[in-house]
Amino acid sequence: MTGAVLRMGEDGAVLATINLGSPFAVPLDLVYDGSYIWAISPLVETTTRIDPIGNAISGNIDTGLGLGSGIFDGTSLWASNSGSDQVQRLRTS
Amino acid sequence: MAVIAGVGGVAMSGATNPQLVPSETLITPCRLIDTRGPSDPVGGGVSQIGPVAGPLGSGSNTAVQVTGSTGNCRIPADATGVVMNVTVVGTGLSGSVRVNGFVTVVPANPAPNASNLNYSVGSGPTPNSVTVALSSTGQVRFLVSNGPVNLIADIAYGFNSIWALCTGTNRVIRVNATTNAIEASNISVGTSPNAVAVNANSVYVTNTGSNNVSRISPTTNTVAETIPLPAGAGPGEITRGADNSSLFGPSRDMWVVNGSGDSVSRITTGNATSAVTTFTAGIGTAPSSITFDGRNVWVGVTDAP
Numbered sequence: 001m002t003g004a005v006l007r008m009g010e011d012g013a014v015l016a017t018i019n020l021g022s023p024f025a026v027p028l029d030l031v032y033d034g035s036y037i038w039a040i041s042p043l044v045e046t047t048t049r050i051d052p053i054g055n056a057i058s059g060n061i062d063t064g065l066g067l068g069s070g071i072f073d074g075t076s077l078w079a080s081n082s083g084s085d086q087v088q089r090l091r092t093s
Numbered sequence: 094m095a096v097i098a099g100v101g102g103v104a105m106s107g108a109t110n111p112q113l114v115p116s117e118t119l120i121t122p123c124r125l126i127d128t129r130g131p132s133d134p135v136g137g138g139v140s141q142i143g144p145v146a147g148p149l150g151s152g153s154n155t156a157v158q159v160t161g162s163t164g165n166c167r168i169p170a171d172a173t174g175v176v177m178n179v180t181v182v183g184t185g186l187s188g189s190v191r192v193n194g195f196v197t198v199v200p201a202n203p204a205p206n207a208s209n210l211n212y213s214v215g216s217g218p219t220p221n222s223v224t225v226a227l228s229s230t231g232q233v234r235f236l237v238s239n240g241p242v243n244l245i246a247d248i249a250y251g252f253n254s255i256w257a258l259c260t261g262t263n264r265v266i267r268v269n270a271t272t273n274a275i276e277a278s279n280i281s282v283g284t285s286p287n288a289v290a291v292n293a294n295s296v297y298v299t300n301t302g303s304n305n306v307s308r309i310s311p312t313t314n315t316v317a318e319t320i321p322l323p324a325g326a327g328p329g330e331i332t333r334g335a336d337n338s339s340l341f342g343p344s345r346d347m348w349v350v351n352g353s354g355d356s357v358s359r360i361t362t363g364n365a366t367s368a369v370t371t372f373t374a375g376i377g378t379a380p381s382s383i384t385f386d387g388r389n390v391w392v393g394v395t396d397a398p
Contacts, residue, residue: 004377008390010335010346012359014375015389017397027393030384037384037391052386071190076100 001026005050016055020048027080030063033072033092038051040079047079061090067076099203113363123166126157126235129182148184148241151194154202159248160231167249174227178336179235180245181212190216194239200228204236212242221337222345254311256296258286265298265307267314277314283308290331290347292362297347299328306331306349306360308367320360320367327353330383334359334390340385348390352382357383357392 003025007016009036020027020041025048027039036058037050042065066083077090107298128147131140143164145155159175160168165178168175184189195208210221225233235244254276255268256304265280286307290297295317296309304326308318322328334346347360351371355378361368375398382393 001395004394006376006380006392006394006397008357008372008392010359010389012370012372012374017375019397025381026395027382030382030391030393032384032386032391037386039382039393050391052389058136069143 003027003039003041003044005030007039007052007055018050018055018057020044021057022046028067029042029069031070031072031077033077038070038072038077038090038092040067040070042083047077049092063088063090108256110332111113123248125159125164125166125177125248127164127245129245132185137392143246145235145244145245149237149244150333151192151237151238153237153240154204155235155237156232157232157235157246158232168231168248169398170231172227172231174225175233175248177223177225178220178247179210179223180218180247182245183208183212183216184241184243185215188218190214190242192239192242194237194242196238196244197236198223198225199234199236200226200231200232201234208238211358220336233240245277256289256298258282258289258298259286261286263300265296265309267311280309280314280316282309282316283319287328288330290333292333292345292347295333295362297360299331299349301327301329301352304328306347308362318367320369322349322351322358322369323354323356323371326351326356326358326371327355328358329381332383332385332390334385335388348385349385350383352379352381355379357390 001024003020005018006014009015022044024043026040028043029040031038039048045065047061047063051058066081068080070077070079077092079088124142126143126145128145142351160170182188185191188210193213196210198209209223211311212219257266267277269276282298283305284302287299287389289302298307304322306320307316308319328349329352331349336345349358354374356371358369358371377394377397379395384391
C-alpha cells in the first residue's frame with residue numbers, strides 16, 4: 001500500500017496521479033479548502049497538502065496517529081483524532 | 094467519532110458511529126430574483142420577480158435581501174449562506190448576450206477580484222452554481238461588470254440541518270441545527286449506510302452492504318429513489334460534483350467511491366430516475382475518499398495502478 005490521490009475529470013478520465021510517497025499513506029479523507037486538497041493519512045500520521053495547480057505535494061503536517069474525517073469551516077481544517085481523543089484544528093493558510 | 098460544522102460553529106459527536114454531516118437544510122427551489130420583464134425576448138412574457146428590475150447595466154452593484162421574504166423565496170432568518178443557481182440572460186435575440194462580462198456574488202462590498210459566472214457576446218442563457226455567505230443583515234450583492242444583461246437567481250438550499258447515519262439500524266436521522274430538535278428519526282435506507290451528501294433537492298446516502306445509494310426527499314423525509322451500483326461495489330464516501338443545472342432547475346452530479354469494486358461512480362441527477370456511470374480505468378485499488386474542487390474530482394486510493 002503506497003497511497004495516492006487521483007484527479008479525475010467529469011468524463012471519468014484520470015488526469016493526474018499524486019503518489020503520497022510512503023507505504024500505508026492511504027488517505028482516509030480528502031478535504032478541499034478552496035485552494036488546496038488535504039489528504040488525511042492516519043496510518044502514516046500525516047496530513048498532506050496538494051496544490052491543484054501543479055498536481056504536486058506542497059506540504060506535510062505531522063498530525064499523529066488516529067486522525068479521521070476532516071472538514072473545512074472556511075478558515076481551518078478540523079479533524080477528529082481517535083488516537084488522542086482530540087479534535088485537531090489545522091491552520092490552512 | 095466525527096467532526097461536524099453546522100450553524101454556530103464546530104461540534105463533536107462521540108456516538109456509536111453515526112456519521113454527522115454539516116449539511117444544508119434543503120428547501121424547495123425558489124426564485125429569488127428575475128430581472129426580466131414582459132418585453133424581454135426570453136421568458137415568454139415573464140414578469141419580474143423580486144425587487145430588481147432589469148436589464149442591469151455595466152458596473153451595477155445590487156443588494157438583495159435573502160433572509161425573509163423576497164421574490165418567491167422564504168428563507169429562515171438564521172440562514173448564514175445559500176447555494177444559488179445564477180443565470181445571465183442577454184437582451185439580444187433568444188436571450189443572447191451582447192457584451193463580454195462577468196458576475197460576482199458577494200455578501201457585502203467590497204467585492205474581490207474574482208467572478209462567479211462569465212459570459213461572452215453571442216452566448217445564450219448562461220447559468221452557474223454559486224455558493225455565497227450572507228451579510229450580517231442577510232443580504233447578498235450582485236455585481237455585473239458589463240451590461241445590459243438580465244439576472245435570474247434560484248436558491249437551491251440554505252444551511253441549517255444535520256443528517257446522521259445509523260449504520261447498525263440502517264436509518265437516517267434528521268436534526269434541525271437551529272433548534273437541535275429531531276425532525277425525522279426513522280428514515281429507512283439500504284444496508285450499512287456509510288456516507289451522506291446533499292444536492293439541490295435531495296440527500297444521498299451510500300449503502301455499503303446493499304451496493305446502492307438512497308436518495309432522500311427532504312420534503313417528505315422518505316427515500317424517493319434507490320440507485321443501484323454495480324454488484325460488489327461497496328460504496329463509501331460520496332461528494333457533490335459538477336453543476337449540471339439548467340433553466341429547469343438546479344442539479345449537480347454526485348460521485349461515489351466504491352471501495353470493494355475498485356471503481357468510482359458518477360450519478361447524474363436532476364431527472365426522475367438517476368443515471369449511473371462507473372469508471373474503473375486508472376483507479377487502482379480500494380478507493381477510500383473523495384472530494385470536489387469545483388472543477389475536478391479528487392479520489393484517495395490505497396494503491397494507484
